[in-house]
Amino acid sequence: MREHDRLFIGGEWAAPAGTGTIDVISPHTEEVIGRVPDGTPADMDAAVAAARRAFDHGPWPRMTPAERAETVGRLSAIYAERQQEMADLVTAEMGSPILFSVFGQAAIPQMVLQYYVDLAASHTWEEERQGMLGPVTVTQEPVGVVAAIVPWNVPQFTLMLKLAPALIAGCTVVAKPSPETPLDTYLLAEWIKEAGIPDGVVNIVPGGREAGAYLVAHPDVDKVSFTGSTAAGRKIGAVCGEQLKRVTLELGGKSAAIILEDADLASTVEGFKMASLMNNGEACAAQTRILAPRSRYDEVADALGAMVGAMAVGDPADYGTEIGPLVAKRQQDRVEDYIRIGQDEGAKIITGGLDRPHDRGWYVAPTVFGNVTNQMRIAREEIFGPVLALIPYEDEDDAVSIANDSDYGLGGSVWTSDVEHGRDVARRIRTGSCGVNLYSLDPNTPFGGYKDSGLGRELGPEGLAAYVEHKSIPRPA
Secondary structure (H helix, E strand, O other): OEEOOOEEEOOEEEOOOOOOEEEEEOOOOOOEEEEEEOOOHHHHHHHHHHHHHHHHOOOHHHOOHHHHHHHHHHHHHHHHHOHHHHHHHHHHHHOOOHHHHHHHHHHHHHHHHHHHHHHHHHOOOEEEEEOOOOEEEEEEEEOOEEEEEOOOOOHHHHHHHHHHHHHHHOOEEEEEOOOOOOHHHHHHHHHHHHHOOOOOOEEEOOOOHHHHHHHHHOOOOOEEEEEOOHHHHHHHHHHHHHHOOEEEEEOOOOEEEEEOOOOOHHHHHHHHHHHOOHHHHOOOOOEEEEEEEHHHHHHHHHHHHHHHHOOOEOOOOOOOOOEOOOOOHHHHHHHHHHHHHHHHOOOEEEEOOOOOOOOOOOOOOOEEEEOOOOOOHHHHOOOOOOEEEEEEEOOHHHHHHHHHOOOEEOOEEEEOOOHHHHHHHHHOOOOOOOEEOOOOOOOOOOEOOEEOOEEOOEOHHHHHHOOEEEEEEEOOO
C-alpha cells in the first residue's frame, strides 16, 4: 500500500487544499494498492503559481542549455539505475504485463529523457542570418509555463514526451497524472528532487477531468500538452484557441496493418504481438485493423486466430504473461460492449469473445473478428483493448484506400518481403508514422498524427521545437 497525503508543489511536499482522495486500485486483484490527494482548483493555482515564479524569477530559464542538460542528466542517471522499480509500480497500478513495462513503461521513458539531454548539445539555440535588410540574430527561448496532462496507459512515456523537452528548453511544468495512475509520478518526484532540479520547475498534482480542465484554462499557463482521447482533445483545443495558447495534442488512433501478398505470414503474425497487442491493446498506436489480401484471407485468419488464442492471459507481474487486465472496470465494460457490437454488426469471432479468462480482475479475452468491413464500428472506433478486426482487400490500391478511410491518422504498418516496396506503400498512408515489418517509436524521430489523431509532434527535434518561441533580433548592416 502506497499512501501519499501531499502534493509536489514548489519543490516541497505540500498539504492539499481539500480533503478528497483518489484510491488506486489494482486491476488484477481489484484491491486498493495506493491513495493520493485529489487535486482541487486551489491546488492547481498553487502549482501554477510555483511554476510561474520559477519561470519568471528563478534560475532555470536563465541557465544555458548545457547547464540545464547537466541537471536533467542527473535525473536521467537516477532513472536508469531504478528502472525496475518504476516498471513494477506501473504494472501494479495499471496492469501492463511486466515484460512490456520493463521496456515500454520504464526503459523507453528514460531513453527519451536521455535523448533530450544529449540533444541540448547539438541543437541550434541561436543563429545568425543575413536578412534582406541587414544581419539578424534568431534565438530560441522557452515558451513558459507548461501544463502536461497525461493518460493512464503509458503514464511515464507520455509524461516524458512533454517533460524532457520542456525542461531542456527552459520551461517550467505542472503535470497532472491520470487518477488511475498517479503513483509513478510520486516516485518520479522523488528522483526530481534528488537530481537537484530547482524548486518549482516541476510540480505534480493528481486529479480528474475537472482539475485538468481548470489547469488547461488557467491564465498563467502558456502551453498545454495533452495525450488522451480525441473528444477531450477537441475541448482542450477549443480552450487553447480561444486563449491563443500554444497546444500539442496527441489523440486517438485506429491504425491499419497492411499484409501484402508476399509477406512471410509466420513472422508477420508474431510481429502483431507487439504492434497490435502491446500493453494489452491499450495503446493509441496499436495496429488494430489487420488488412489481408483476399487471396490469403483464410490463411491469415487461421494464423492470427491461433497466435492470439494462445497468448498467456494473467497476472501482469508474472514474466510469462502476455496479456494482463485492463486498467479499470469501466474499460472492461467498454471493450466487452464493443465485442457485442461487433457480433451485432455481423462480424465473426475467430478467437476470444465474452468469456472472461479469470473470475477476478478486469480481464477480457484477446479477441479477433473476421468478416469485418471497414464501415463497421469495430473498424472505425477506438476500442482500446485486445480486440483486432481482420479486413479483406482486393489489391494494393484497395488496401491503401481502406487504410486511409479513417477519421484517424496516427500509426500504421506494412508487412512484406520487399522492404523497399513496403516503404513505397508506407508513403501512401496518411498517418504520422508507418512502419515496415514492425511498428515502433524512436526517440529521435517525430511522433504524432494526421486528422483526428491530433496536432503537433512529440519526440525528435520536432518535440523540442514545441517548447520554444523564436525571436528575431535585427540590427543595422
